[in-house]
Amino acid sequence: MGNNHFFLKFSPLNHQGIFLWFVGLNQCRFTISVLVWAALCYSGLPIHGADMPLEIQVYATAHQVDEYLSTPEGRSKVLEQMKVYHAGKLYLEAVRSGHKPSAETMRQSRDFFRSHGMQVSVGVATVPGGDFGIPSTNSRYSINYQAEETRKDLEELFSFCAAEFEEIMVDDFLMTDDESDMSLNARGSRSWPEYRLQLMTDVARDHMIAPARAKRSDVSVIIKYPQWYDRFHVFGYNVETGPQLFDQVWVGTETRDPETERFGYVQPTEGFINYSWLQSLSGNKIGGAWFDHLDCPETIFLMQAYQSILAGARKLTLFNLGDLMENNPVAALFLSRFERVTALAEALGQDLPQGWVALKPPHSEPGYDLYLFDYLTMLGFPLRMSGTIPSAPEVLILSTHSAQSGELRDRLMDGSLKGCKFLLTPGFLSMIDDAEIKKAFGLNPAACRSLEVIEAGQIVVNGKQVALSESSPFFDLPVVASATQSAYFSHEGRKIPIVQHLKAPAGDVYILNIHTFGEDLFGPDKELFLAPTKLQIPHWPQELADLIRSTLGTGPERNLTAKPPFGLYLYSGQRGVVTNFTDKPLQVSLPGPHGDTQQVTVPGWEYALVNFERNKP
Template identity: 30%
Template structure:
């Protein structure tokens, strides 16, 4: 069965284009031609409301044509509606939820939607960063981020109860944004929201990775979001969602491809307008649907390095690090806790402090498995000598100092890079081998070699590795971009030999290695390998340990090929190949 495909129509669209016969009829033709079977009619956005009678009329029109119809609400502030939030953390017009006038006004909109629809979706502005006197007084001396989560959970419970008073059969759904490492700061509660709401959806919109407009977000983030949300919410996770903002046709296609590789049960596209339907974006997307559905069906039982991303836990300077693992071609399986049966695991600062995590890491190493941690994770545990010793360090050998390097060494080979790559700190292990290093210039000591990858080997074959790389912390967020990735990460400038070492160290314990340049993603499933080239150049990939059946190659590009263990990827293409055990 194919995934459900929904189109979202904003309140402005419902009023202007879909509020009359000609616009509705044009939309109907377009939606049927492009394979949509669900419509979401928004009743409120930015102070604009849609009359209940018009929502009824538009709902009935699309229902008669065979569409499932849901209601939608976008809680952004508009003049004369609720109280606007105050503070410097966000650039958008959001609400203050300490104000009863806000909660009451939006509750009235939700009640209206519940009288019309059997399902309501709250779009991804249900957040707060308000610092008005009322919010500051209510928060008091406590944790402001915990206060925000508690506040929005109370509001959510009230709204869900209100909706059910109007319609006992209504389902209330919340859409999580794409910026997973910022949820906890702005009120999104990944632990409690799946229990409060009937379903959760998640944004897989990544848009243009080379512009600041919506952040320098890599396309693999869409896969991270969908897979991690499924891990956190289970069957309560029902749909992914992306849009055409800051996208050309290719970027819009890439969002669809990556989202379908996460085997999502449903997809929502935001939103119906001329930019999306008047050009080639939606036409190409619709034409690719047979390919996307085929990929979705084969994307069963992901395999790879287990990547720990707990439901709670701040990433420090490892924010959004999971996106870059994927863009280095490391197949990743996202988990919220470790078990001793795992063979290769990656632990960033997000989850390293948990006592159960440390115990599981020790058990994995004792069983001959592998644990990789980041510098930030190691540094966070700097006062725990027993933990440092697991990786061959003591306190004196771990110092934070984000520094650039343009010269690198892998074993006995030396490589120069065109642009600097930032190391996360200075390391000096006392009981670990150095597998790779970066040369750093110091005013006091001249050029010094700083370990970039270290490895401590255990008697049973277990290995404890440290990667001296980081992304950025919350301090990197500025007024120009306060939610998504605020700056470029330099990892892609690493020499290929070092990228292959990182990727190989992540997967060789699992029995395979993949060699290729960055910005090619590798997805390993139960019976297939899927490679995605997100670049405009040809890319060569060499696979060891997975027996590829070349005659089963499935691709969107005629010039993509597979011969034995080698795959040649055309620009912006994918290759799916069966694995023969």
């Protein structure tokens, strides 16, 4: 780390961890560089148990059950590798793309691992293939769930699984994009999302859960949601009925490489956002997180674990067994830093993130705010997601999604949001047609019109010219009457606002000129699920990100300064976490616990756990 020299000072934390203070000497100037929790005493812990702060699980696909578990020698090798990964639970998949391991192989594997103290459950992937399911007319991942043949296959599958196992995990293919005549006729006058949301609810209840419980009344059936939360409703993933019907909810926190197109340009924060949102909708049915090795450098694989834990996950399912058995090098960093992974879980305990509330009602259309929350978090804004408006949010982010909230108007009118700060996006403005909401936010008709896009290469922040790393698109946003502009750019002799603030009847209202992309970039011959293009938002200038954080924040985040991209997460007990999403050390200045200033250095793709006053300034 350049000219920094580090000295370690240890003090007890508890029987499983220690406080680790890094005291840095930089050009003859002492600064507190990092306050982190380290876990240097975990090596003697058991693989799993009630006293463990973190549980690691492994998922074996149907093909891998046959490849690695069909012989006694193979099962013994898998057992040893499970220990390397500190894993205490194994899922044996019963079907994928029509491939079905024999019942005997499933039983032998189940009994072997249980005899060695492992937990064993069954998984299913409802992907068409062989004699399983009628394929969709569109994507190869999807099934026609309207077809009677598909429903019979599901009933047989879930009856078998429940007869042999107490718990069933449904992998994230419980969706459909079928547009056959059969589905078209069943849809009627409904939109495709409306039809599919009801279809998949009915199928899950009547043809999966019901036959499973008919075979074993106390069987636990888990739904695993994918990570592409802003398109769930398009394919029938119902986040309202799912947590009601299923016994547990698992969350996909796969994030991939943000620099590659293979699985979409997914931001490292997407898993955190997805888990936080589904946790708000699932309550105590939330079970854990699930991520994989696909399209990941080892830094991203490790960050998937950190982001899952930061969102609240204490059970991590690794997909898949094949990568473990072949010693995929992507997992090397995760294994070498497993003590830090576990230390983060122990340090946070059962705490969930606090901070700015981003409202995303179930099934809400994102407009041009698709996956917006991932990008806001990359700027160091301390978000937590919610499907509804909490009782007393300090900051409420209202995007296109929020314009579809059925409770926003009433909450504004009854005064329960008094004292809240509001951050509005242009997408939200363009969707609002309720006169009372406009009045509450001090919006004139011109503020809520359709908008054109303008490219900007330079902006002005607090009177200072700031260059963007690349030319970036903004909306030709009008200035709202009586609003002040703290950031803008010039275009054809006009000032186009980026950040404007007005005192409105509802309170302090901030309008941020931001958008991502829209549904026009998705389709059968395009990207199906994830971010279809690269955006410059994570690399917005520090001056702009610091400005937004300082004006919108209500706690110590107001005085935090750092260069994006990085993450900031707030928790109870005067605690916070900073994550670094770059290869280089991140320098962060933030308020200390006694009114002083901490200078924090966060290594590349790592976290620092900081302690500061969580009081309003």
